[in-house]
Amino acid sequence: MHEPLTVGKIYKDNRQKFKIKCHNNSIGYGRVVTSSKLNRPGLELAGYWKYFDKSRIQIIGKKENMYLRTLPEEGRRKIITKLCSSGTPAIIFAHGAKPSDVFLEVARENNIALSSTPMLTSNLIGQLMDYLDWNLAPSTIVHGSLVDVYGVGLLLTGRSGIGKSEVALDLVERGHRLVADDIVKIIRRADNVIIGTSNEFLEHHMEVRGLGIVDVRQMFGIQAIRQQKRVEVQVELVEWDDDANYERIGAKVNYVKILEVNTPLVNLPIYPGKNITVIAEVIAMNHLLKFMGKNIAKDFEKKLAAKIRKKSRMAMLEQYLKKDFE
Amino acid sequence: MVRKEIKILNKYGLHTRPATALVTLVSKFKSDVFLEYKGVKINAKSILGLLVLAVEPGANLIVEANGVDEQEVVDDLDRLAQQKFNLE
Numbered sequence: 027m028h029e030p031l032t033v034g035k036i037y038k039d040n041r042q043k044f045k046i047k048c049h050n051n052s053i054g055y056g057r058v059v060t061s062s063k064l065n066r067p068g069l070e071l072a073g074y075w076k077y078f079d080k081s082r083i084q085i086i087g088k089k090e091n092m093y094l095r096t097l098p099e100e101g102r103r104k105i106i107t108k109l110c111s112s113g114t115p116a117i118i119f120a121h122g123a124k125p126s127d128v129f130l131e132v133a134r135e136n137n138i139a140l141s142s143t144p145m146l147t148s149n150l151i152g153q154l155m156d157y158l159d160w161n162l163a164p165s166t167i168v169h170g171s172l173v174d175v176y177g178v179g180l181l182l183t184g185r186s187g188i189g190k191s192e193v194a195l196d197l198v199e200r201g202h203r204l205v206a207d208d209i210v211k212i213i214r215r216a217d218n219v220i221i222g223t224s225n226e227f228l229e230h231h232m233e234v235r236g237l238g239i240v241d242v243r244q245m246f247g248i249q250a251i252r253q254q255k256r257v258e259v260q261v262e263l264v265e266w267d268d269d270a271n272y273e274r275i276g277a278k279v280n281y282v283k284i285l286e287v288n289t290p291l292v293n294l295p296i297y298p299g300k301n302i303t304v305i306a307e308v309i310a311m312n313h314l315l316k317f318m319g320k321n322i323a324k325d326f327e328k329k330l331a332a333k334i335r336k337k338s339r340m341a342m343l344e345q346y347l348k349k350d351f352e
Numbered sequence: 353m354v355r356k357e358i359k360i361l362n363k364y365g366l367h368t369r370p371a372t373a374l375v376t377l378v379s380k381f382k383s384d385v386f387l388e389y390k391g392v393k394i395n396a397k398s399i400l401g402l403l404v405l406a407v408e409p410g411a412n413l414i415v416e417a418n419g420v421d422e423q424e425v426v427d428d429l430d431r432l433a434q435q436k437f438n439l440e
Contacts, residue, residue: 228403231400
């Protein structure tokens with residue numbers, strides 16, 4: 027789902043944040059970065075290459091730079107050549123260090139971008155890894171609407187024309203916040219968090235059948251929108267089917283996998299006159315209650331079972347007493 | 353499932369009018385239809401999805417259809433694209 031992430035794009039996106047400065051006229055900007063991890067090649071410079079991962083960007087910190095200076099000219103050139111020809115996508119110098127002439131020469135031969143930033147090595151690693159994680163995360167596009175309802179990310183899905191946008195619009199009108207309509211871009215952060223955003227071009231535009239394209243942000247103001255939201259519940263709108271079995275108790279939760287993350291799924295049958303918006307709000311509130319350890323359906327089941335048990339014990343007692351003649 | 357590549361021949365790419373024609377055609381069919389362009393796959397029954405693709409003239413789109421009338425929808429779509437969505 028991605029356009030490949032190139033070194034040039036990383037530098038362009040972070041030029042301001044990292045104050046990145048390129049030292050060799052943008053050569054090697056076309057190289058593609060596939061790993062969100064970074065490497066400080068300390069051990070490699072010292073000669074240990076066994077577990078070297080060539081897909082990672084190399085960060086030369088103060089330590090590495092100072093170590094290189096201690097090496098004799100010949101050994102330094104050798105080790106730099108090995109690093110540059112390893113297939114690594116780019117090399118960044120932290121602490122405002124400048125690459126030496128040998129480094130520049132070898133990098134030119136191997137077509138590798140050399141750049142430096144005044145940031146501290148650890149700060150650079152933290153922030154750059156966050157950026158890479160974000161941009162290389164697994165992603166997908168879902169046809170639906172994502173709305174923040176009482177802080178719960180509801181992903182409304184269903185076949186084209188079933189009324190997802192209308193429900194989203196209704197929710198916005200009731201004070202909830204729209205994240206995306208029609209095209210929801212979902213990415214996975216960490217292992218179990220999926221986050222939905224809108225398309226950069228589409229933003230908070232919405233299509234209402236019979237009316238056309240409207241802009242929710244212009245119409246309802248800034249408080250009616252959100253840039254991104256964790257997707258917490260999927261609400262699938264389906265047409266009412268007399269033969270289908272719908273959930274009646276709700277003690278059992280169905281799940282759907284979005285990018286391998288288990289997400290609660292509610293199948294919601296619709297028919298004219300049914301207020302889906304209010305039900306969507308109830309779904310969100312129910313999710314919050316469950317999250318806080320209160321499962322209404324389960325509690326109800328338990329209460330009922332206790333009541334039945336009590337009744338049957340009473341019946342047994344009555345039986346017992348009936349036989350107690352005197 | 354049927355997959356086919358179609359070419360957008362319109363002079364200004366897939367702007368609002370051809371996109372509307374495309375959605376109107378696809379919506380008549382029962383199959384699920386998807387369009388893929390530059391790695392982004394969208395539902396062809398959604399006008400906003402199509403507009404977001406911002407397909408330029410001469411670009412190739414991959415149509416993917418799933419359902420009872422999958423072959424017809426792909427063929428009709430191909431024909432419509434060749435006729436420049438009856439606009440030019």
